[in-house]
Amino acid sequence: MSEPRRDGVIDARGRRCPLPIIDLARAFGAVPVGATIALWADDPAAGPDVAAWCRLRDQELVSTRTLPDGGEEFVIRRRS
Amino acid sequence: MPAYLDHASTTPLHPVARQALLVALDEGWADPARLYREGRHARRLLDAARETVAGVLGARPDEISFTASGATAATLALLGTAAARRRAGDAVMVSAVEHSSVLHAARHHEQAGGRVVEVGVDRLGRVDPAAFTPVPGTAVASLQHANHEVGTLQPVAEVAERLHNAGVPLHTDAAVTVGHIPVDLGALGADLLTASAHKYGGPAGVGILVVRTGTRWRDPRPGAGPDAAAGGFPDVPSVVAAAAALAARATEIAEEAPRLAGHVAELRRRLPSLIDDVELLGDPAVAPTVGHISAFSCLYVEGEALLDGLDRAGIAVSSGSSCTSDVLTPSHVLVAMGALTHGNLRVSFGRDSTQADLDALLDVLPGVVRSVRASLGAPHLGA
Incomplete structure (x- = not known):
């Protein structure tokens, strides 16, 4: 399985929810349809809130993984 | 009020x-x-x-x-x-x-x-x-x-x-x-x-x-x-x-229930037109709920800031958002439901609740949400 293409990374580690979600939403405006963006966050609410944001905005949460140096990475693709 | x-x-x-x-x-x-x-x-x-x-x-x-x-x-x-x-x-x-x-x-x-x-x-x-x-x-x-x-x-x-x-x-x-x-x-x-x-x-x-x-x-x-x-x-x-x-309570709940359920129904009906990006939780139309409790989450808002803003107006509600508790983890209920965990509020009515209580909440809440979003730099974040 190939690594999803990443067009950018937002490092929101150290920021408390909802700030990482706001960072994601702000950066998402520049993501073209079909492209992805990665969000790094370590707030415990980030996982559920990224998933909920994708559902509410009808965007695709492509993958989630734990980062080697702390926090999690969420890769999100713009569907529309 | x-x-x-x-x-x-x-x-x-x-x-x-x-x-x-x-x-x-x-x-x-x-x-x-x-x-x-x-x-x-x-x-x-x-x-x-x-x-x-x-x-x-x-x-x-x-x-x-x-x-x-x-x-x-x-x-x-x-x-x-x-x-x-x-x-x-x-x-x-x-x-x-x-x-x-x-x-x-x-x-x-x-x-x-x-x-x-x-x-x-x-x-x-x-x-x-x-x-x-x-x-x-x-x-x-x-x-x-x-x-x-x-x-x-x-x-x-x-x-x-x-x-x-x-x-x-x-x-x-x-x-x-x-x-x-x-x-x-x-x-x-x-x-x-x-x-x-x-x-x-x-x-x-x-x-x-x-x-x-x-x-x-x-x-x-x-x-x-x-x-x-x-x-x-x-x-x-x-x-x-x-x-x-x-x-x-056993003698009065039959009469009280439709009144409180009416408050909840009105809250759920009016919220989406008063506040952008609000997610109503549960759904009395699909899954039966108790008539006196309703919860929702507002995107791009801290639950604690919402509680503070409402409290300044004398309005008491509760929140399942993580920043409102002494631990950093969000409500396990919201997580299990896959709901948005930030900006969460639970509104619950009781035997002395009135239309005026609901009106007071709905008068104040949209402004509180707007000001919290503005303070977080997230006033207009469409998809």
Whole structure:
């Protein structure tokens, strides 16, 4: 399985929810349809809130993984 | 205008309970375990309270015990059944959206070497009865009657039947429903039921524990036995008041329910037009809910800032968002539902709630959300 293409990374580690979600939403405006963006966050609410944001905005949460140096990475693709 | 809209946390003492409490403070002060006149008098008051509660809940008086809180009752229900049925197995099943007292009891059971099976919920917070099929070696299962954060009712009767087919008893935490909707143990089919008096207008410090006849249960506290009350000296006056409040509630909820459900319906109807990006949680149109609780989450808003803003306007509600608790983790209920965990509010109505309370909330909330979003730099973030 190939690594999803990443067009950018937002490092929101150290920021408390909802700030990482706001960072994601702000950066998402520049993501073209079909492209992805990665969000790094370590707030415990980030996982559920990224998933909920994708559902509410009808965007695709492509993958989630734990980062080697702390926090999690969420890769999100713009569907529309 | 101030408005108290956190009745699901606790609600003011019912006038009937206040009256009963004052009388019982004078008449029920003695030790009900003593055989002299004063003790017998306290005992009679306690027995009458037990009969009243049993009558309302469709149980037998000897199936009712009073504890120091609803959380204590739930802990005793779960751990007492797990202990008494140790030979049947070491697994405890719980839904993922139980009250923390049930989840803490389950964790305690796990730390003592037992197994815990957690059953997930759907987007509305409901368990699927089929998912509550007991694993081999299940000692006891616990499923709330309704959820404390979103109000969704659980399919308790269906789950009870499924469990009983496998010989497994069910505990239901009915703290959200007792005194708010009709609760009948026969119809529910649960083997153990717990509730909390201060949630329906009784005093704080009284939990109700119902253990149906024939259920294998033993009080897990040190010193407990057939002739020993491990709970210590009972607060007879508060128990009397708790029973009086429950009896009063049983006569008034039928009339009150449509009024409170109307407030909830109006709240849910108006919110999406008043606030952008608000997600209503649960759905009374799809999954039955209790009529007095509703929850929602606002995107790009901190729950704590919402509570602060509303409190400045004299409006009291509660939140399941992580920043509103002393731990950083968000509400396990919201996580299990896959709901947005930030910007969360729970609004809950009570017997003295009015249209003016709802209007006060809806007047103030949109401005509070706007100002919190502006302060976070997220005024207009479309997709």
